[in-house]
Amino acid sequence: MEQPVTVAIVEDHPVVTEGVASWIRSDPGQRVRLVQTARDLTGLPAMPRPPADVVILDLELSGELVTTEIPGLVAAGYRVVAFSGHSDPAIVLETLDNGAHAYVSKEEGRDHLVEAVLAAATDRPYVTRSQARAMLADQRPARPALSEQERQALLLWFQGMSKASVGRRMSISENTVRQYISRARAKYAATGRTAPSKDALLARAIEDGVIKPGEIVPYKSFARALADRPSLGAPGR
């Protein structure tokens, strides 16, 4: 049997920590082992040997939003699964951009948290409905370009269908539905600020055949694209 994934919980409300611990305990395969709990970010040791594979991070600690702490955790060698009561798409997108592997809202915790931790441990994408919602609502100019199929799969998943139902609706296999959603997530790993966790997600997606290297088009702003175009009026450039 494989080694269980080790996890730390950073959460300022003990009752929530207790609830998360109970979800981890009740996993039939005992695939996750809780090794540390903390009420803030001060107690987490850094590289070279982080004590846990994955950190479940409450995005609001003692009333303060800690999305900006994610790059530090990622740099210290942790994989971050954000677990939050906030479902504002802007916060979700910022969390992903800062290098979190996945975003799980508190309503989704029971069904998705353990699975999201397991996916994160292997650098595989895990897209919750709240995360799909944020990706659908993304209006930023720097958002990745999603294909029509990826968008449709995300939409139906956000709407609440099971992945099998999404497949029936789109006349594709459940596996292809996962592929579309994972590819959309991988595209997010390829945009915005750089982070080792995003590189790892992307590398694994290429390895798994979710996305081809040629499909990863780094975002370029319109102005930048114009500047890069060979100028007709300026000889010698």
Add this chain to the structure above:
Amino acid sequence: MTAVQPTAMMSGRYQRAFTIAVVFLVAGWHLAGAGGQLLHNRSAYGSFAFQGAMWLVMALAITAGSVLVLRGAPGWRPAWAVAVIALAASTAAAAASPAGQMLAVNWAWGSAGWTGVLVLLRRRFAELAAFLAAEALATLGVQVWDGLHGTDLAGFLAVLAWSTGAQVAVAAGVRALDAAAGQAAAAAQSEHAARERAATAEIIRAARHARWLALQESAVPLVAELAAGTADPGHAQVRIRCAVQAARLRRLLAEGDEVPGSLVHELHASADVAERRGVAVEIETAGPLPQVPGPARRVITDAAIAILTAARSQVRITLAAVAAGIAVSFVADTGVVVRLPAVGEGVAIEQQQDDGMLWAEARWNSR
């Protein structure tokens, strides 16, 4: 409904008419009054050519002033430049007139005063007063230089009284008319606003009437049957009818509130009854949602009510912005296929049933 005339635009139109009247008055005075006097007394001047030249300078100043005021309120620099040129031409013409006869043959005083009225009309009243005082002092100064006699002084005061008096009266009159025009325009504006309020009230009344008619068809017969005892509240079918009508009533009440994102609001109102029944209802939105017109909203909320009524324990309602409109979806454990209301008003409804879960999506396109 006619387009609203902004108050400023209406009173601006009146003001322009008054300006044009003043332009005609000043030009008429200079041509007929001053010009006539100049020609009539041409033999009395030392140099008729010089007087004619000054008359032309004054005419040019009046032309420039007219252009300025017809283009809009002039700034102090151009206004005073014209006024000072007129004053200088008038003083020069007076100084070149034969001593003693000055008041009788002087054509320039009136023209200069009117030119001042023209360009300073809509500036502070003190500016016009200062200009007219300077003009009077200059004329008086020329007389004193020539050697002032008692009769001259009386003549000076008489001309001052009638000429300056008329100029001040015209300036004050135009100001009063300006104020009146502003009031008239404001009154027209408020009348228009009142008409608009009445029209809005009529729209609200019509919408209320439509809602009342909608209840006449559905809720009222049910209440009548319950009262008459022909409908049995213990019967499941009757309870479903009651739940549907209760949800409709809430939806109709919510329709009246003009709140932004009112489709979400109406769906919340529709969900209320199902929630009281113990059904867990989630409503989530994704992206900036377009405004959906009333009739289309009603098709969507009717579908929502049908699904919410049939749901056993959970319903997830999502509203997502899609390419050209909105996709409102429902995932519910209805167990059975729900007969959804007729499709129309630009809304297309699709549904799929598997594993006891209903998925339905109502799409409204703005195009």
